[in-house]
Amino acid sequence: xxxxxxxxxxxxxxxxxxxxxxxxxxxxxxxxIPQIFHVVGAICGMGTGLGEAFLPMHxxxxxxxxxxxxxxxxxxxxxxPLVSFALSGMPGLAMLxxxxxxxxxxxxxxxxxxxxxxxxxxxVLLVQVGGRVVRAAAILFAVGVLGNTTVAVATIWMxxxxxxxxxxxxxxxxxxxxxxxEHRAAKE
Numbered sequence: 001x002x003x004x005x006x007x008x009x010x011x012x013x014x015x016x017x018x019x020x021x022x023x024x025x026x027x028x029x030x031x032x033i034p035q036i037f038h039v040v041g042a043i044c045g046m047g048t049g050l051g052e053a054f055l056p057m058h059x060x061x062x063x064x065x066x067x068x069x070x071x072x073x074x075x076x077x078x079x080x081p082l083v084s085f086a087l088s089g090m091p092g093l094a095m096l097x098x099x100x101x102x103x104x105x106x107x108x109x110x111x112x113x114x115x116x117x118x119x120x121x122x123x124v125l126l127v128q129v130g131g132r133v134v135r136a137a138a139i140l141f142a143v144g145v146l147g148n149t150t151v152a153v154a155t156i157w158m159x160x161x162x163x164x165x166x167x168x169x170x171x172x173x174x175x176x177x178x179x180x181x182e183h184r185a186a187k188e
Contacts, residue, residue, distance in 0.1 A: 011115050013069045022068035023076045029060030030080030055166030061103045062127055065110025073107025094150040102135035120175040128167055
């Protein structure tokens with residue numbers, strides 16, 4: 001039972017139609033879930049801090065990559081923050097390009113690891129590290145090469161520390177969801 005919970009057995013990509021629907025669902029999730037966190041944060045007096053801590057936009061992006069592959073993951077990761085910004089103004093304009101790059105990397109890496117024969121938690125850890133490295137590289141490029149003054153290099157480490165509860169949430173929630181999906185698929 002424990003092996004089934006931790007090892008992904010899905011090998012073939014779903015149909016293009018399923019990938020497209022999964023991409024759309026992930027984009028909707030990447031817009032809606034953060035809004036729930038922001039509303040709760042506003043009620044609790046935390047403002048956007050709750051969303052920054054729990055990284056709710058990351059969950060549907062990593063999941064769609066693991067379930068529907070690299071194309072669905074990368075597209076949802078790139079468009080999720082853009083649609084969210086268009087509808088809600090969040091993430092803020094200064095962070096929007098970095099969120100697009102980071103989440104597209106999350107989705108792409110998750111999709112590439114989809115068929116890897118390793119525990120789901122290991123996939124999640126690799127996705128998190130890969131996405132944060134890509135984000136750090138983008139910030140360093142923007143500051144060092146392009147002379148961007150709206151974002152500081154210190155943002156790299158601060159975002160990791162602020163998002164630690166979200167990273168931990170992903171370690172627990174994503175393997176459970178993957179287990180549930182794979183268990184249901186095995187029954188069919």
